[in-house]
Amino acid sequence: GAGVSQSPRYKVAKRGQDVALRCDPISGHVSLFWYQQALGQGPEFLTYFQNEAQLDKSGLPSDRFFAERPEGSVSTLKIQRTQQEDSAVYLCASSLDRHQPQHFGDGTRLSIL
Amino acid sequence: DAKTTQPPSMDCAEGRAANLPCNHSTISGNEYVYWYRQIHSQGPQYIIHGLKNNETNEMASLIITEDRKSSTLILPHATLRDTAVYYCIVRASGGSQGNLIFGKGTKLSVKP
Numbered sequence: 001g002a003g004v005s006q007s008p009r010y011k012v013a014k015r016g017q018d019v020a021l022r023c024d025p026i027s028g029h030v031s032l033f034w035y036q037q038a039l040g041q042g043p044e045f046l047t048y049f050q051n052e053a054q055l056d057k058s059g060l061p062s063d064r065f066f067a068e069r070p071e072g073s074v075s076t077l078k079i080q081r082t083q084q085e086d087s088a089v090y091l092c093a094s095s096l097d098r099h100q101p102q103h104f105g106d107g108t109r110l111s112i113l
Numbered sequence: 114d115a116k117t118t119q120p121p122s123m124d125c126a127e128g129r130a131a132n133l134p135c136n137h138s139t140i141s142g143n144e145y146v147y148w149y150r151q152i153h154s155q156g157p158q159y160i161i162h163g164l165k166n167n168e169t170n171e172m173a174s175l176i177i178t179e180d181r182k183s184s185t186l187i188l189p190h191a192t193l194r195d196t197a198v199y200y201c202i203v204r205a206s207g208g209s210q211g212n213l214i215f216g217k218g219t220k221l222s223v224k225p
Contacts, residue, residue, distance in 0.1 A: 004156070033212055042200060042215030043157065056212070091156050098211025101147070104156030 002026060004105035006092050012111045013082050021077045021108045025094030032075050033102060034067055035091040043091050049075060050098065079110075087112045116140065117201045122220045125195075131188040133219050135201030138182045144205050146177060147213070148186045150197040157200065157215075160186065191223045 005024040013019050025032050030051055035043035036059075046065065048056040051072035060067070064082075069075040079086055089109050093102035118136040125131040137146065147162040161168055161175045163184075168175045174187040188195055200218040 031211060035213075042198075042217055043213070045212035045214070048212055059212070093156070093213075095211070101159040101162065102157075102213060103159065106154070106156045 004092055004094055004103055006090075006105035006108050008108060009106070010109050010111075012113065014113050015082060015084060017082055018078065018080045019082055019110065021079075021090050021110070023075045023077070023092030023094075023105060025073065025075070025092070026103055027073075029094035029096055029103075030072075031095045031098045031100075031102075032069055033093045033095075034075070034077050035093065036061075037089040037091055037107070039088075046077070046090075048098070082110075082112045084112050086110060116144075116203045116214070117216055119199070119201055119216060119219045121217065122222070124222050124224060125188075125191045127193060127223055127225050128190055131191040131195065131221060131223070133186040133188075133199050133201075133221065134183065135186070136183045137201070137203050140181050140203050141205070144203045146175065146181075146184050147202040147204055148173070148175065149200045149202065149213070149215075150195075151200070151218070152194075152197040160199075191221075193223050193225065195221065196223045197221060
């Protein structure tokens, strides 16, 4: 389909391992957002890209979280030295520009053991 | 913190209209009202947005009060597939911030 695609759909990692989560936005969408959703809560903003530029990373919870979008299309969210509190669903959204409605992928459910 | 207040849950009979309220008493003049919904195990889905006029699309209608301090999302003929958490979000039209601030939303259960 032409929607936002995220992979993997599920990821299980041991505490201390590094993980990488991928987001393929809708083609042509300039803006890309990452959100974290804890169980029973609404999504919370992590970071925002306009093309390849990371314009806002104020929501990243610690320096263990790192995101990139080197060619202005696919984005990767990396979490280093994972901890149990990192367990959540990580959602990616894209939009034509930051003012337009955002289209979300179905997320990656990350479980840290 | 979210700038909106929604009831935590609502029930609706299949085939009837679902009216979901949202209070946003501190909304600013340049802030839009957005509605998203999230079906279990899926990402949020955009439904509709508006500034001051009522809006309608193929999914729903959005009624905004004249003072803009509250709004109602209307699903005219709810189906079982409309069971989801519905989020009301206010968002500025300009500025550098484009991210959405979600609250806890309203869990709508459509029952046969």
